[in-house]
Amino acid sequence: MIEIGNAFWNETEQNGLAGIVADLRPDGRLITASGHEFVNFSCCSYLDLDSHPKIIDGAIEALKRFGVLDHCISRIRLQLPALLELEASLSSLFRARVISAISASAATAGILPILASGYLTGGVRPTMVFDKNCHFSMNLYKPVCGDESLVVTCPNNDVNFIEDLCKSHQRVAYVTDGTYSMGGHVPIKDLLALQQRYGLFLYLDDSHSLSIVGEHGEGYVRSEMDEVDPNTIIVATLNKAFGTSGAAIMFGPDGPEVGKILERFGGPLAWSQPMNTAAIGASLASAQIHRTPELAQRQRRLQENIELFDRLVVTEQAGNKFPIKLVTIDDSRVVQCGKTLYENGFYVSPVFFPIVARDSAGLRVMLRAGNTSEEIKRLCELIREFVS
Template identity: 60%
Template sequence: MNAGRTIEPTHRYRNNDKSVGIGNAFWDLSEENGLAGIVAELDDGVLRTGEGHTFVNFSCCSYLDLDSHPRVIEGAVEALRRYGVLDHCIPRSRVQIPALLELEHSLGELFSADVVSAISASAASAGLLPLIASGHVGDGERPLMIFDKNCHVSMAQTKPVCADETEVVTCRHHDLDFIEARCKEYSRVWYVCDGSDSLGGYAPVAELAALQDRYGLQVYYDDSHSLSAFGPRGVGYVRSVAPAANDRTVVVATLNKAFGTSGAAVLLDGHPKRTLRVIERFAGAMSYSQPLNTAAVGAGLASAEIHRSEELPALQKRLQEKIALFDAHVETAQSGSTFPIRLVPMDDEVVVEAGKRVFEAGFYVSPVFFPIVARGTAGLRVMMRAGQTDEQIRDLCSVLVEVGARPAPATRTEPGA
């Protein structure tokens, strides 16, 4: 046996030993109890496993149900017929078909921004954040990069790469005092966070905008969970609260959730064309021969047209009614928020068993545990959608209360009651 040197990791920016060592036990337990690795077919809004168990999915991010909208499906098919190719496999910096530019132009007009597309929000963050760290997306000066402690893994995983270009620190969740102190200390500061996070909360966008105006703070938001579901024409929470008109804000958002299609959009303002070319040429996976395929482009164009119609505010209103109906029956820390995610707190020891009982009753909600959430803050994550029926929501709430959820106060009534 080789008795050579062993390596002691620094764990300065990530710790797989901790994440896998603790989190994998929860995943194993979830799989053993039938709450992970589920295979099921969708039939008129209800899922059915091969064993015949039917359930309603309350853990799906398609908040407006646009992923199954007939116009979105037809848009994907029509684009394939129109362009005659599924995946034009060459970097767009060399050759591209007009489809991608057509989508970016449409999204740019819809969201009032310069839009660069990517195959996913993760790919966008992996490509953009290191360029921000080196000053190539910016004015050339390397900034201090502050990552929010709770920012999504798609952003957090870039810390080591960014730290090879500039100084990287992590702050407590939306610690405005820390951010302001660093703005006074450093000439350039970027703050990296979720505009809308996967556990049911919004960033303090107005307060951050004040710091941007006062100190020139720059903010990188992932606003994936609110795009389409929130704001006029679905611009999302960040751009509804503080519409960007300069280069101090970058918003990345997936098109896979409420937008109902595939890929991601990077929303930029005030950046010169040369910066867009740098992104196109050097932003990691955004630069490779894997742009959005033609079907995704066609679906995106169709969804964008729905966003321009009166159907979008009607869907947004219906979603808010479903959220309010849930809040009328189950109390959570998110009650009263417009956000479509609710976290029903459970002890680590019972969260998987509670999720199993809910699943057996015909509903799927995600048990969340470390490292998805901090240790000791496990729960069942519930996601509302515009297409869920009132009966389904009421029945789910009854089951959740049976497994330990806190009932809503008697003073809180159903919308319209």
Template identity: 55%
Template sequence: MSERKTITPAHRYRNNDRLIGIGNTFWNTSYEHGVAGIVGDLEDGVFHTPDGHEFVNFTVCSYLDLDTHPKVIDGAVASLRRFGVLDHCIPRTRVQTPVLLELEESLGELFGAMVISAISTAAASTGLLPVIASGHLGNGTRPLMVFDKNAHVSMANAKPSCADETEVVSCGHHDLDFLKDMCRTYERVCYVVDGSDSLGGYAPVHELAELQEKYNLLVFYDDSHSLSAYGERGIGYVRSHSPVLDERTITVATLSKGFGAGGTAILLDGYPEQTRRLIERFAGPLGYSQKMNAAAVGAALASAEIHRTEELTLLQGRLRSNIALFDSLVATEQSDSTYPIRVVPMTDETVIDAAKQVFAAGFYTSPVFFPIVARGTAGLRVMLRAGQSEEQIRRLCAALVRAGARPAAAAPAPGIGGEHLAATTGEGAPDGHA
């Protein structure tokens, strides 16, 4: 009997040996120290664990607290009763109820774009990117697919599928010089990047727009972390700032974070209606029977109506006020930006113990470490929200400083967080980040 073959992986686009081999040690330690795998009941914004511990979750992406808004919850329930089915489980290309069409029309008006819904951003990116790679969503030319080094895993996981259609490379985070060289070398280039990073910061949309105008660069953004929290009517950072909103800019954004509902919106400009049919038929998961259910659609419709009112402006102002208060108390690299995420620097050796100390003080901040972030850049991820009180933020910051965070240069007197900033308006990590 001949010797059976073993397989040596190429690891061209993914390396689970490294990802799991290094990252799982931190995850196991997090579980052992009680700062991961936490289960509790949520009541009035406070979690209660079975052992009696109470804490406020400062690592949740509902930046405007719309996920608990009575109108959003009522919208989900009303939609179930109205349409009479949770999920008519068949591809929408075959048969569909009007539920998704009504949502896409509402969101299309809200964001000023053609909108196609999806169950998640992962499904949207997994489906869309290979279609872009083959030239069928664009001008017909197969582009070089350039993935930003820090592109979210929901996008980065599409690299192997894209590589079966065209060439795929990775570049440094926001490496504009590399992109310019690729644009000079290749007939068409598509850059895949977060419009708003899950670890703080925005894409250089103005500089990318210059490359779009000069070289016809196609940019695929995931702007999930700025939708609702940023811009007039919550249109997000990319649509607020990019001067190129046509077929050269494609954006996906979850409706589960700031929007407070569920599912995802794909935002397209300058494409004909037949593009919708092509995406629904051939963009992988977007053609499956799994789609946004009636409850998620009802919640999203209710949230969209809130986005059309002054209440959204008020919530955005409260969020900006809370961000400013946090920045006045704890120093981070993200300080003085409008971004709602802060990473409080720690070391690999201290980050889990620091999270444990802060949790004991009544606040959850998630320890982030490789492969969530690059080696040597561990920290505690803090997400600011509109519904957090000034007292909660001050107590959290005091706990962070006791756990090793660097205090801001000058702390303000009580009262900086509040309604006086309500009228203000808004202006990345390795493949494993959340």
């Protein structure tokens, strides 16, 4: 992986598409020290909330209120009242019991080994089924889970494969993304049916759809459920469309008890690294924005931009209402295409193995609510010129 991937990264760096240093201007464009201006089409802040004045002010006000950036002590022993205030706010917003973490990756590192141990499945160690396309942050813990239970890799979104395992194993836990980082959703309705029939445990990272889907930005997976089942855990970063920092872990009715176990035994969740004060204050402000009509307005603008791009450039992700689009380009040309776009004022990440499968390179276009129609049209014009 390193041998193949590093060759691409070296080419990317040599062509000035990695390690770029730039300041963000008030109009949303970026500018380098040499004066080169460009629009960033490789940003996960899909609703452009990360630069929202209320979120910036929320971070500053929290720092002033509590007078400390980070206590640097496990929350088991000591925590700021603002952390509990945030979790109560997110619990109300997402209609689930929510506890926070410093990142979604830290949440995964803390939860998956406990899940594999059988503690969350009635003392029965579940067969751990990892989707082939689930994010590296989850796949990374296959060996750790393998110390506790049987680990199996499942073809992407293969419901029949999962059901066959449910029929032949006492308990099964399925680990995957709710919305994949290269586009597409998990077949949540089918999985919920398996959950009702066999007690399938679902561990879903829905980081890429949080805020952009749902009346209150609860994300794709949560918006498809009436309530969070006791056999479901949903993890989502707050660093993307939510516009702040940290992560939310959504539980069902057993949330308080499970949360306590994770705080005591969940690896990074038990260490001295909770969300810092600025992140908490910013997240409280974002949660308030999520309760106003502004959320729907930004969601609608994002969808309009997605639809515009889909009309102008054909991708496999066209029509899925998701802001990431992969424009397939041959391995030998993808970096040069990215360089041409950058020279013309648009930064779009070239992606290659191991980010995507071998021989499946392309440009990963990431759309945002703040992109203007003129920017999108010009970007699409340049892309069409290059791939024609």
